[in-house]
Amino acid sequence: MEVTLNHFLFVSGLLFAxxxxxxxxxxxxIVIFMCLELMLSAANLxxxxxxxxxxxxxxxxxxxAQVFLFFIITVAxxxxxxxxxxxxxxxxxxxxxxxxxxxxxxx
Amino acid sequence: MLDxxxxxxxxxxxxxxxxxxxxxxxxxxxxxxxxxFIGLAALFIQLDAYLVGIIQILVYGGAVMVLxxxxxxxxxxxxxxxxxxxxxxxxxxxxxGCVFVVQLVRVLADYSAGSRVMQxxxxxxxxxxxxxxxxxxxxxxxxxxxxxxxxxxxxIGVVVLSKKELD
Numbered sequence: 001m002e003v004t005l006n007h008f009l010f011v012s013g014l015l016f017a018x019x020x021x022x023x024x025x026x027x028x029x030i031v032i033f034m035c036l037e038l039m040l041s042a043a044n045l046x047x048x049x050x051x052x053x054x055x056x057x058x059x060x061x062x063x064x065a066q067v068f069l070f071f072i073i074t075v076a077x078x079x080x081x082x083x084x085x086x087x088x089x090x091x092x093x094x095x096x097x098x099x100x101x102x103x104x105x106x107x
Numbered sequence: 108m109l110d111x112x113x114x115x116x117x118x119x120x121x122x123x124x125x126x127x128x129x130x131x132x133x134x135x136x137x138x139x140x141x142x143x144f145i146g147l148a149a150l151f152i153q154l155d156a157y158l159v160g161i162i163q164i165l166v167y168g169g170a171v172m173v174l175x176x177x178x179x180x181x182x183x184x185x186x187x188x189x190x191x192x193x194x195x196x197x198x199x200x201x202x203x204g205c206v207f208v209v210q211l212v213r214v215l216a217d218y219s220a221g222s223r224v225m226q227x228x229x230x231x232x233x234x235x236x237x238x239x240x241x242x243x244x245x246x247x248x249x250x251x252x253x254x255x256x257x258x259x260x261x262x263i264g265v266v267v268l269s270k271k272e273l274d
Contacts, residue, residue, distance in 0.1 A: 003113045006221035008150065011117045013211040015124050015143070017204040022128035024200030027193075030133055030179060034140050038124055041147050041167065044159075052154040052225065059229040063238040066159050067247050070239065073159075073166050074254045078261035080171050084178050085268040091182055100193075 008049035015042035029090070029097045033083055040076050044069050113153060120146030133179050137172055144168045155228060158236045 015038060022035035051065030087097065094102055123146060126139030144167045151160035215221055233241075243251055 001110065002224050003110050004222050004224055006215050006218065007113065007117075008154070009215060009218075009221060010211065011121065011150070013215075014121055014208060015147075017207040017211070018121070018124040018128065020207060021200040021204035022124075024203060025128055025197050027196070028133055030175065030182075031127065031136050034127055034136060034175060037167070037171065038127065038140060038143060041144060041163070044163075045147055045150060048151050048154050048156045048159060052156065053223055055226055058232075059226065060232050060238075061155060061228065061235070063235065063242055066156055066235065066239050067242045069156075069159055070162070070243070071250060071254055073162055075257065077166055077171060078258055080174060081265050082261050082268070084174055085265040088178060088181070089268055097182065 005049055005053040009046050012042050012046040012049065015039075015045070027099050029087055029099050029102070032099070033080075033087065037076065037080065040072070044072060047072075109153065113150070116146045116149040116153070118146075119143070120150065134176065137175050137179060140175075141168050141172050144172070154225075156235060158239055 019035040019039035019042060022038070023032050026032055026035065047065050047069050051062045054062055056062055090102065091097055096102065120143045123139045123141075123143030127136045127143065130136045130139060144163060148160045148163040148168065151163055
């Protein structure tokens with residue numbers, strides 16, 4: 001069976017669902033952050049798939065989507081740097097990365 | 108041949124993603140995530156997005172995951188593995204994931220444009236690096252500047268956050 005646009009969209013959605021389940025299931029804040037990165041990358045896959053299958057009138061791929069993806073990757077890299085710095089600061093204050101232990105704003 | 112490669116790399120990325128949430132040890136999770144990112148980069152390259160695929164490997168597989176592993180190493184995490192296992196979040200996560208996948212299948216089944224096959228790119232067209240570069244430094248020049256400022260702000264923010272004493 002030839003690979004169609006739906007195949008790529010399904011893989012993208014499946015990875016997104018796995019990342020979403022991971023955010024809810026896991027309690028280590030670093031693994032939750034990894035799952036967030038996974039969801040971001042999964043969304044990128046559907047963007048690239050649409051860019052390749054929706055050809056422009058000249059028959060070429062739509063490169064605007066890939067420029068957009070470049071910006072997404074840049075923002076994701078900045079987000080990882082800031083997020084991990086926050087996690088390190090949190091670990092210094094609480095000595096744990098378990099999200100069930102970090103609930104001081106609850107009471 | 109290309110179809111076979113699609114299935115191989117899609118399986119690699121899905122198995123890697125499952126490994127992230129199944130493994131107890133954060134280091135193993137990080138390495139599974141690297142496998143998932145490499146599979147995703149291979150899918151990008153199969154979609155003729157060479158630049159994006161290479162950037163995916165360099166930025167995600169390289170820089171971001173090294174940063175994750177460095178932080179995990181810094182924190183000495185494996186000592187917190189043994190703790191009681193809550194079934195509530197696990198059931199909720201799996202249920203929500205399944206609901207999402209079912210909904211995805213229903214939507215894709217109705218999406219008629221999704222059954223199109225890949226057309227060959229025109230012969231002699233400019234490479235993707237050239238086209239993306241042209242777009243980025245003409246039409247999207249202002250966003251590039253904004254992203255540069257964002258990276259600068261993030262760098263300063265990380266330095267401020269990581270300082271021992273904030274006085």
